[in-house]
Amino acid sequence: MSSQQIKEPRFFAAFGKGDYFKCGEDEKTRLGFWNFFAKGIKPYGYLFSLTYRYAIFPDRNTPVFGDCGARSYRFEEEPTIRGQKVTAQWAITQYEEYLREHVERYLVAPDHILIEGLSHKQLEQRREFNWTQAVNFRALVPDCDNTTAIAVAHGITTGERIDYARSLIDIGYKAIGLGGLVGIGSVKYTLSVVKAIVEALPPEIYVHAFGLCSPAYVKEFANLGVNSFDGSTHLQEGFKGIFLEAIEGQLRRHHCSSNRITIPFCGCVPCSLLSKMGIEPRLSNNRPNNLGRVVHNLESLVRSHRQATLSRRIVLVACVARKLDRASPAKELYCSQWFRTACKYASSTGWEVYFLSARHGLVHPDQVLQPYECNPKKRTRSQTKKWQTMVVNQLKELAPEGAQFTIIGGKAYYKGVKEQLEKVGSYTVSTPLNGLGIGWQLNWLKTHTPKYEQLSLLGLKETYA
DSSP: OOSSBOOOOEEEEEOOTTOOEEESTTSOEEEOGGGGOSSSSOOSEEEEETTSOOSOOOOTTSOEEEEOOGGGGTTSSSOEETTEEOOHHHHHHHHHHHHTTOSSEEEEOOOOOOOTTSOHHHHHHHHHHHHHHHHHHHHHSOOBTTEEEEEEOOOSSHHHHHHHHHHHHHTTOSEEEEOSOTTSSOHHHHHHHHHHHHHHSOTTSEEEESSOOOHHHHHHHHHHTOOEEEEOHHHHHHHTTEEEEEETTEEEEEEOBSSSOOSOOOOOHHHHHHHHTTOOTTBOSSHHHHHHHHHHHHHHHHHHHHHHHBOOEEEEEEOOSOBOSSOEEHHHHBOOHHHHHHHHHHHHHTSEEEEEETTTEEEOTTOEEOOOOOOGGGOOHHHHHHHHHHHHHHHHHHSTTOOEEEEESOHHHHTTHHHHHHHTSSOEEEOTTTTOOHHHHHHHHHHTSOSSEEEOTTSOEEEOO
16 A cells, blocks of 8 residues: 555445436536546445435446445335335346446345344344345345445344344355444444454455445544445535535534525536536525535535545645745745745745746746746646646646645635646545735735744744744
């Protein structure tokens, strides 16, 4: 495994039966979540449940994860969906209805969740159901390149989960699902259960974690060797009026108003596309806006996963017009109040720090530069494109295996750079000052600079306010 980048587990994002946008003059064209994520920051694939009948579905080239819908009947004695008895054969028929043409599909055998508090007899009935359906399902799903059969390793105790997982492997399963983990305890405890199970299985076994998509889990999933996971945080939070923002591998939650925008502008790809459709995710006053917020939240959720699994983090501070009149190291050459405030913030993050020069592109703080004049706002379109390409190439050379970049500066320093880096899929770029004027930028930088002592870029020990 690279020392620069942890292998990112695959995220399958849940989508609802009626989650689509109407567009076109007659509003007969339907767009799903996947239509807003062509390249770059996006889920690996999408999860659907046999519980529902879907009005729209991903195209055949999109990886899809089929869930048997066990949560919907977890309190029933006998598993049924829409009046039909859930069996391996029934599940196969339902999966084929949606996934016959898909080039990459993951199919889960029917199971019945073991719930603490059930009687011994009820638990034994569920165990028998799980084993019977797992055996039958494995016999019905052929080994082929485009299909992965998954059986869930349930258990009241961790030891029972491990024993059951091993039994599933013995009958031919090469992929094991870890279910029933949502709500069993703290993040630390839940991860300890996952760790114990994964470490007890052969390393070649594919492991999927159900329902755990917080970035707090994802980095550990990568370290543990969990191959994929799913979740619906984007849906749940979006429809509750919560607008998610990914910051340094965590999710910040903003509450939306129904009549005025109180949340900073977002320039992510989905929000840009939604804006062209007249949809405002930062307002919580109609279904298109609410569904738009779900799409934005999905981008933020995936971005937080990427941030959590990229171990190399670099802050890029934009240069300024005010400079000394003599050749100096870059960290001294630029001398405006904004630049010094930005450097204090960058230093406080503990990340690597570089500068973005309107003339030189990527600059190390100790690199000696002659004073120069170069206003990025006065460049021609051709000159701007040339500068953007130069910076993208410099950043790829600096971190060839991917990294998380945070650009502290205005649109002239990140537009065209952010898009190109994220398009290749191995980098993530955040622009926290997006849409803010100079005064608000200074306020943001001061607010987000911790008040503690540490070495600054200038080599001086200061207390940052």
